[in-house]
Amino acid sequence: GENVEQHPSTLSVQEGDSAVIKCTYSDSASNYFPWYKQELGKGPQLIIDIRSNVGEKKDQRIAVTLNKTAKHFSLHITETQPEDSAVYFCAASIVVAGGTSYGKLTFGQGTILTVHP
Amino acid sequence: SAVISQKPSRDICQRGTSLTIQCQVDSQVTMMFWYRQQPGQSLTLIATANQGSEATYESGFVIDKFPISRPNLTFSTLTVSNMSPEDSSIYLCSVRPGTGSFKPYEQYFGPGTRLTVT
Numbered sequence A: 001g002e003n004v005e006q007h008p009s010t011l012s013v014q015e016g017d018s019a020v021i022k023c024t025y026s027d028s029a030s031n032y033f034p035w036y037k038q039e040l041g042k043g044p045q046l047i048i049d050i051r052s053n054v055g056e057k058k059d060q061r062i063a064v065t066l067n068k069t070a071k072h073f074s075l076h077i078t079e080t081q082p083e084d085s086a087v088y089f090c091a092a093s094i095v096v097a098g099g100t101s102y103g104k105l106t107f108g109q110g111t112i113l114t115v116h117p
Numbered sequence B: 001s002a003v004i005s006q007k008p009s010r011d012i013c014q015r016g017t018s019l020t021i022q023c024q025v026d027s028q029v030t031m032m033f034w035y036r037q038q039p040g041q042s043l044t045l046i047a048t049a050n051q052g053s054e055a056t057y058e059s060g061f062v063i064d065k066f067p068i069s070r071p072n073l074t075f076s077t078l079t080v081s082n083m084s085p086e087d088s089s090i091y092l093c094s095v096r097p098g099t100g101s102f103k104p105y106e107q108y109f110g111p112g113t114r115l116t117v118t
Helices: none
Strands: A004-007 A010-014 A019-025 A032-038 A045-051 A056-059 A062-067 A072-077 A086-092 A111-116 B004-007 B010-013 B019-025 B031-037 B044-049 B075-080 B089-096 B113-117
Touching: A004 A086, A010 A019, A019 A086, A019 A111, A032 A062, A045 A056, A045 A062, A072 A086, B004 B089, B019 B031, B019 B089, B031 B075, B044 B075, B075 B089
Parallel strands: A010 A111, B010 B113
Antiparallel strands: A004 A019, A019 A072, A032 A045, A032 A086, A056 A062, A062 A072, A086 A111, B004 B019, B019 B075, B031 B044, B031 B089, B089 B113
């Protein structure tokens, strides 16, 4: 089955710096890669995702890149703010063309991001 | 995205008792899931809740311990039976809108139920 490794487990940055979280996956058939942000006491929130037909996707201060050959993908947060402090999870799954069938999500171990004011 | 609510939000229970967690979605969804998140850990899939039929359980989880119901496309329950302190976790309901949605493969999570077993 799929295995997703996530690094680092903790990341501490100063406000305004950039943060990068990296994940690798084992199943070359995986083609859908979402990222979740989980704040203390809340459920995970989908913040961005990427499918394997693109190499990069941006949404304001966050971006995700995908390298299919190396089987890794990364989350980039620029101009970090204290409210970015949370646990971030990457995940991988298989989506059949047309979205009519999909495998279960396999999650990474999580990264605790702390942004210091 | 779907709006998901869970009840209760937290509970403290005695060992040997059972707790039923409810999950309500504001729109019809194709797929509903139940996850467990132990303190400081990642998310582990317990089972997929199937409408009108028995849930599909992941390895290590059994129906006798975690019975699941899904009577319609917007509601599901998870029961944690005969609880022990090892069952202390966050239990999360999750949904995929599925066919007919703009992004049927996106998956959303509820706020979670924080369970402590003493």
